[in-house]
Amino acid sequence: MRLLFTSVSVIAAAVSAAAAEWKNWEGGVVAHPVALVTPTSEDEIVQIVNAVSTQNLTLKLVGAGHSWSPIAAPDGGGALMSLDSYNSVVSVDREKMQITVQGGMRLYELNEILDEFGWALPQLGAVSVQSVAGATQTATHGTGRELGTISEAIVxxxxxxxxxxxxxxSPEVNPELFAAARVGLGALGVVSTLxxxxxxxxxxERSLVVNYDVEELLEKVPALYEQFPRMQFVVQPFRQLSGMVIAYTEIDEAVVQNIRRCRPEEEEEEEEVQKVLNGTAGEAEEEDDPMELAAEALAQELARNLTLERRAERRKEWAVLSDTRISRVYRSTCADASFKAMSSARAGSSKFTEMELFFPVEKSLDAFKEFIQRIWSLSDLxxxxxxxxVMMRYVSADPVSYMSPEYERTTGVISLIVSGTRAGPGDLRxxxxxxAVLQSIGEKYGARFHWGKKYIISPYTKFYLSLVYPKLDEFLQIREDMDPKGIFLNQHLKEMFLL
Structure with missing residues (x-):
């Protein structure tokens, strides 16, 4: 962004200024707002909203831009608001273990502050670079069959x-607005404080098993789901030995001291996981002697000086994966405070493009298998x-938030990830x-979109959303009441909801 307008008095002049360029983090969404405003107080936000409304402009909010969809992108004649300078702690209630922060605070900043109090968020996604407002408006999540989205921590x-x-x-004050606004898609107003x-x-403790046969892994998923409260798995459909299971096990602080910590500077750990994801680890291990690999894995485990009791626990926990395929390799990659084990404060240097659909959990494995089979049938392309x-994670039901993909149902979340480069997003074709294949399967099973990731919009979209979101009409009515002129809308939201 070349133009920074930090004072509300310049908004009018900015309308005729040369348009600046804004891109999301992976470069797939580009917009040219007439102005970027960066308020430092709630009073300034109010002034900006009033000025935008008076001048018949539109206004979109942006945090880290860590969305693949254009949900936060301003239209050509609209302004863009960044809350990066509105990112402080407002209050702390030690008795209730509650903290109120301004909307521009980044998740990684909130994590560090909570850690100082001896607290944590119940759930996090893979990265924590997002603003707290942006992450919660799109229902950012991690994995855990009994854990909800980050939005569910908002009281x-x-x-x-x-x-x-x-x-x-809140649940006590304006409860219907609360139900709509916890996952408000940026369409109801400016989220000031949370x-x-x-x-x-x-x-x-973060652990993984790599080099898994894809079909064999999928047969073990029900047992894995029951075994591990926090579990996800990843496959590369064009590599047979590409399955990887990642599990997060809650452990005592005393045990953490005997396992490598999840430090951001440990590039070696990141590279090891990335090798698994891109298939190079599988290639190397297939060429090595399976017995040597098994011996090496055992030696690495013993070298961590874990207690005999802990090693016995670990063998029992992962017994569901044991079989005759010795070439499989188990690794305990690290252990640390929850936010360091679950989430990275960096977006990563290599970009990628992602679609994510939320299936009823009882249908999610069938949908995953069908997707893999359809990919295999079209492999010549x-x-x-x-x-x-292709990845699967799990998120529990949200009983409150109207537009949460988890509203009133526990979900299995299927992600399609096409890797790009440091320079740009994944291969478009x-x-x-x-x-297109995944979305067609999603519609068959009644899946819901991730609002911050790619999905295909058509004239049929609103009708489909009305089928899978039982409170859609209530949400749209609240949106109309909060913003009758549509200043917080953009073309993307208008097309999706036929507004």
Missing amino acids: SLSLIAANGTVITA TFQAVPKYYL HRNYVRVQ EFQLWS
């Missing part, structure tokens, strides 16, 4: 409506130099092919 929030009014919403319910600090990954 109260304040919104600035299109008329400049500051409105508080109050999060924390939990006591806890520790996780695949470009061998493009890396394609490859992504369009497999995303």
